[in-house]
Amino acid sequence: MKDRPSRATGRPTLAQVAARAGVSQITASRALRSIATVDPQLATRVHDAAKALAYVPNPAARTLASARSHSILVLVPALSNHLFIETLEAIQDVLRPRGFEVLIGNYHYRQDEEEELIRNYLSHQPCGILLTGFNRSETAARLLANAGVPCVYMMELRQEEGIVCVGFSQEAAGAKVAEHLLSRGRRKLAFVGAQLDARVLQRRDGYQQAIARAGLPPAFEIMTPEPSSVELGGDLFNRLLKEHPNTDGIFFCNDDLAFGASFEALRKGVAIPEQISVVGFNDLPGAGQMVPRLTSVRTPRATIGQHAASSLLSLLCGETPEVTALDLGFKLMVRESS
Template identity: 35%
Template structure:
């Protein structure tokens, strides 16, 4: 019998049998502990739970229903279903999955790593054949569950130095850097920056880090008072620009790490009769349809969101067919779009 104190290592896609062996009990006891915890002793239950935690084991809800131990479902978790940015990615995924007979399951992670972890655990328990995550940072437990599950996983929010499995994206750092270089080439020198709270997403912190690096390479810097974190929405963008202007500091260009915030800033500038770009330049990122049609049209960074979705889905379909991927990470890049706001 396995020593209960032995530490598990290198177990991929752990099973109930592994939990039983490492806990020093039978599979039936593990099953009872999962289904009716009160039916086993507290000491045994604690030992089983410790092994489950260390393995990242998730009970299989569909084991009796599918001979291949996998469904034909692919799950995607995005930070917010209310954010239209993710629509193109989901469409790209759907357009690839549907002809192959796969179903798409969509969940809202709510900018919460803990909620994402719960969703990952649920999808692993349902034995989906693939999981697509917009986040690239996760709780340690979520990462362990995914690594041990054997389920294909694609991260899409940023290029990963160490992806869980596969990654299809662009570099947020390089995007921020490119926008800084673009604005500097247009002779702007006094900058502000606004984004959603960077604690919500490493994508935002990387975009800001790239922008700051671009300024530093040109011998420039931003006053810390002109670097803001705000809540989502048009009004938040307007409020952010208002706060910057009310400081009375030199300011000739502001980069908003989000289109909706930038659109709100345009509205605020118009309220104050500030001419864009003659008196103040405004740049954005993401390039949704609003950016092309707002007056003035906004300079922005365009990301290939549809292509990211379709490529991520292709990787999962190929994995299910036994076709190996040529690379773990696909860099689809981005494009700085010059328009009338700068």
């Protein structure tokens, strides 16, 4: 019998794909979602049938049939940041082979944008959500609580009942940088931060607290809400030299700023680390190739994505992860700049 499209939509149906492949509709659906338990030969037949019929799955129909979608919402503050690209790739590597569609929302470090994304995406009934950090509007938090959708939080840690999170201590990382600079004999320290999201401020706090424990005056701070960039790093470095020319150690809140400062120091003939030690954060690609090579805090961004996705899968199966606040740590990569 010749395959005919659905009268309602004019498109091929899942039933037609299943009939052509000689399998049940349930098996066809699971094969098209790449569920690992489907026999590989059956999966090949289903995919060949779908290709021959030019079949495109209808996620809305699947949602109505199952009372929930097979979508996971991932909310990140920036897609221009290599940090979150690595995390997203790791998340997709875990979820896609298990048949989940990954929806990505970028809120540009703005709470109002994140709130709107949460409101809009909840209408699509995602079966789980991966969120970056804990700092969001009261309305967004209430939307999440009322939705009853399993959530896992990334990049930060919180020991609280009902909270599942994967990350590391931002405060401890900041403290580690201060201790390193102090061990190098640096005493006139500065902190340079941009974007000023909650995690930047936590690093700053840990840095300042470690300096206070050493009995020294607080580090001079240059803080701006402007988006972080290499160009901005050079500008803030020049401002620091003008306002505090005796500074001998700087912790930049991320590598972009540290890169820009290093380039500007080279142009101005400021010797790093002889005159000023420089430390960045995240250990982005290129940090180890700078001149001088940049000391930076390496963060486990891909591993965070993997474990966060795995924790969410456990929640979706009705299980609580063995460790609800998984600390993956960090590593100070000491190089020539400090």
